[in-house]
Amino acid sequence: xxxxxxxxxxxxxxxxxxxxxxxxxxxxxxxxxxxxxxxxxxxxxxxxxxxxxxxxxxxxxxxxxxxxxxxxxxxxxxxxxxxxxxxxxxxxxxxxxxxxxxxxxxxxxxxxxxxxxxxxxxxxxxxxxxxxxxxxxxxxxxxxxxxxxxxxxxxxxxxxxxxxxxxxxxxxxxxxxxxxxxxxxxxxxxxxxxxxxxxxxxxxxxxxxxxxxxxxxxxxxxxxxxxxxxxxxxxxxxxxxxxxxxxxxxxxxxxxxxxxxxxxxxxxxxxxxxxxxxxxxxxxxxxxxxxxxxxxxxxxxxxxxxxxxxxxxxxxxxxxxxxxxxxxxxxxxxxxxxxxxxxxxxxxxxxxxxxxxxxxxxxxxxxxxxxxxxxxxxxxxxxxxxxxxxxxxxxxxxxxxxxxxxxxxxxxxx
Ligand code: C5P
Numbered sequence: 001x002x003x004x005x006x007x008x009x010x011x012x013x014x015x016x017x018x019x020x021x022x023x024x025x026x027x028x029x030x031x032x033x034x035x036x037x038x039x040x041x042x043x044x045x046x047x048x049x050x051x052x053x054x055x056x057x058x059x060x061x062x063x064x065x066x067x068x069x070x071x072x073x074x075x076x077x078x079x080x081x082x083x084x085x086x087x088x089x090x091x092x093x094x095x096x097x098x099x100x101x102x103x104x105x106x107x108x109x110x111x112x113x114x115x116x117x118x119x120x121x122x123x124x125x126x127x128x129x130x131x132x133x134x135x136x137x138x139x140x141x142x143x144x145x146x147x148x149x150x151x152x153x154x155x156x157x158x159x160x161x162x163x164x165x166x167x168x169x170x171x172x173x174x175x176x177x178x179x180x181x182x183x184x185x186x187x188x189x190x191x192x193x194x195x196x197x198x199x200x201x202x203x204x205x206x207x208x209x210x211x212x213x214x215x216x217x218x219x220x221x222x223x224x225x226x227x228x229x230x231x232x233x234x235x236x237x238x239x240x241x242x243x244x245x246x247x248x249x250x251x252x253x254x255x256x257x258x259x260x261x262x263x264x265x266x267x268x269x270x271x272x273x274x275x276x277x278x279x280x281x282x283x284x285x286x287x288x289x290x291x292x293x294x295x296x297x298x299x300x301x302x303x304x305x306x307x308x309x310x311x312x313x314x315x316x317x318x319x320x321x322x323x324x325x326x327x328x329x330x331x332x333x334x335x336x337x338x339x340x341x342x343x344x345x346x347x348x349x350x351x352x353x354x355x356x357x358x359x360x361x362x363x364x365x366x367x368x369x370x371x372x373x374x375x376x377x378x379x380x381x382x383x384x385x386x387x388x389x390x391x392x393x394x395x396x397x398x399x400x401x402x403x404x405x406x407x408x409x410x411x412x413x414x
Pocket of ligand 1: 326327328329342346
């Protein structure tokens, strides 16, 4: 039975509302990214308390960080503004999470050794580990990152319970290219939001299809369906946020891959089928969000079909004979053992009737139905969850919030 949701998020709910983030900056050129991160965190509803080391103040001023966070920045363990003169205790007791970004090689070494000779390392050491977890976003030159000393320190940091965000790979401020870049502000925000999501699917593998398929007629033309891929990408992101290992098989869309998600790009329904079927048995959940073309041209022509412009030539359009594509969802649902299968139904009317028919035809336990024309390309949607016995509407919301609710529903059924 589908149970009513108790805490459905509202449209555009600030994702980090009520969260208190203790944001520590150590010395690194990536401090400029942390300025942007502060803006994003505040916009997402978080309270941001900035702590800076003396080295960080060489790269960006406390004035900038105060203006962006709307709170005085703390830089010294001797800060006389604290009534009890214990900034390290007060700061770490108030926070839901401590994020050090950028975390320099030197600062990571200090964390590992439990040193406490500046306010930021002192606060990290004094923090209650159960209520104030530590997230670390390294930022350094690639040789410093690859050095055995840093790698040893990072392994120890993880063993001590810290979470690592990044580092990224690419061109570095020093002119070299490799591992060690701090993640971009938007990536750190995505990671922080994911960190706070309940881990409904920890330890599970989830396979998702998304986007349209494109069935070529000739080298320049083809047949496709309406689908931006946004709903499927949101489901992949929500599954990863919930702790799952996620593979996303995507038709031709121009969307950024959600962080931590493995993406396989395909074009045609047959390619999607060939990618999905061998992977499906190893997954606990399969969510078929893709708008797969039901038919494809029986033959793909090698050259473009040309209009005949000769006087008196036939004006009849070319006949294209079609053949049926394999039904990916039905094929996965027939696997034994196979994953828990969730289908999508994009209809233009009679949502419930069509959804029930599809549930029976594809032999799947759950389907999410939506009115196609009302949601194509949009950031919001309304879903009707239909199982064999009942139905429940997930009211209009942004696609990520709906995806999180769907993931929670799926997890409760595993
Ligand atoms: O059969 P219909 O297209 O109406 O069903 C929609 C559902 O089936 C969606 O979940 C879609 O991803 C899936 N599907 C599929 N393979 C097809 C056609 C649809 O996996 N060839």
